[in-house]
Amino acid sequence: MSAGTLFIVATPIGNLADMSPRALDTLRQAAAICAEDTRRTGQLLSHFGIATSLVALHEHNEDALAQRLVERLLAGDSLALVSDAGTPLVSDPGFRVVRAARAAGIKVSPVPGACAAIAALSVAGLPSDRFVFEGFLPAKASARREQLARLAGETRTLVFYESSHRIEESLADMAATLGADRPAVMARELTKLFETVLDGDLAGLQARVASDDNQRKGEFVVMVQGAGDDAAAQLTEGKRVYALLGQHLPPSTAAKLAAEITGAPRKSLYGS
Structure with missing residues (x-):
C-alpha cells in the first residue's frame, strides 16, 4: 500500500467565506483531521457539513502523537492538519508532526489560505519587502522587554501577535524600548465584524488602546517599522x-x- 499525504490546511481567521473550495474538498476526503481544538474545528466542520473524524493535536501531546500519525500515513491514510484559525504552524503546533512525516518520506502538501500576519501586513502601509515575524512576545514583563531590546536595531518591519490580555502592556513596552515615535500599525479582529486597523506611532497607539475598551478586545497583529539604516x-x-x-x-x-x-x-x- 502506498503512503498517504499529510495536508496542511489553512482555515479562515474570521470570515467563513474565506474557506477555499480546495480546503473543503481536502477536509472531506481526509481519513482524519488533526486539530488544535477539536471543539472549535468541529464547529467549522459542522458549518460546512463535513463529518470527517477529528484527532486532538496540541502542544501538550504533539511529541507523543507524531509517530502514531506517521504510522497511519505510512499505512495509506491521508490526514489533514489544521489550527484553530489561519495557517497551521504559524505560532501554532504542528511542526514536529511535519518534521516526522518528512523524515519518514511522506509527502507533505500545503493547502494555502488565510494567515493573520500576512493579511495584516498587506494593509498596514509599512515596508513589506523585508519583515521579521516574532509571534507572541513573552508574557512576563521583564522577558518581554529583553526581547524587544534585542530587536531595537532590527531594520526589517517587525510583526507580532498579541492577545487582549496584554495588548496595552505590550504597546507600552514597545514604545519605551523601540521608541515612542516609531511608526506602527495595529490590526484587530481581521475579517471579522469589528475589524479595525489603526496607524500612527507607538505612543499614539498605546494612548488609543488605553482610552478605548473596545480596542482592547479581540485578536491583534502589531506591526512596527524597522529601525532606520542610519x-x-x-x-x-x-x-x-x-x-x-x-x-x-x-x-x-x-x-x-x-x-x-x-x-x-x-x-x-x-x-x-
Whole structure:
C-alpha cells in the first residue's frame, strides 16, 4: 500500500467565506483531521457539513502523537492538519508532526489560505519587502522587554501577535524600548465584524488602546517599522551588542568587536 499525504490546511481567521473550495474538498476526503481544538474545528466542520473524524493535536501531546500519525500515513491514510484559525504552524503546533512525516518520506502538501500576519501586513502601509515575524512576545514583563531590546536595531518591519490580555502592556513596552515615535500599525479582529486597523506611532497607539475598551478586545497583529539604516540605528544596535559582549570581555575588546559587528563608532560605545 502506498503512503498517504499529510495536508496542511489553512482555515479562515474570521470570515467563513474565506474557506477555499480546495480546503473543503481536502477536509472531506481526509481519513482524519488533526486539530488544535477539536471543539472549535468541529464547529467549522459542522458549518460546512463535513463529518470527517477529528484527532486532538496540541502542544501538550504533539511529541507523543507524531509517530502514531506517521504510522497511519505510512499505512495509506491521508490526514489533514489544521489550527484553530489561519495557517497551521504559524505560532501554532504542528511542526514536529511535519518534521516526522518528512523524515519518514511522506509527502507533505500545503493547502494555502488565510494567515493573520500576512493579511495584516498587506494593509498596514509599512515596508513589506523585508519583515521579521516574532509571534507572541513573552508574557512576563521583564522577558518581554529583553526581547524587544534585542530587536531595537532590527531594520526589517517587525510583526507580532498579541492577545487582549496584554495588548496595552505590550504597546507600552514597545514604545519605551523601540521608541515612542516609531511608526506602527495595529490590526484587530481581521475579517471579522469589528475589524479595525489603526496607524500612527507607538505612543499614539498605546494612548488609543488605553482610552478605548473596545480596542482592547479581540485578536491583534502589531506591526512596527524597522529601525532606520542610519547612524542612530547603528548606535542603538552597537550599544546592545556592546552590553552583551561586556558581560564576558574587557570593555575595550567588547567595544572593538561591537563596532566591527554593527558599524557603530567605537568611541561611542566604550564606556557607554
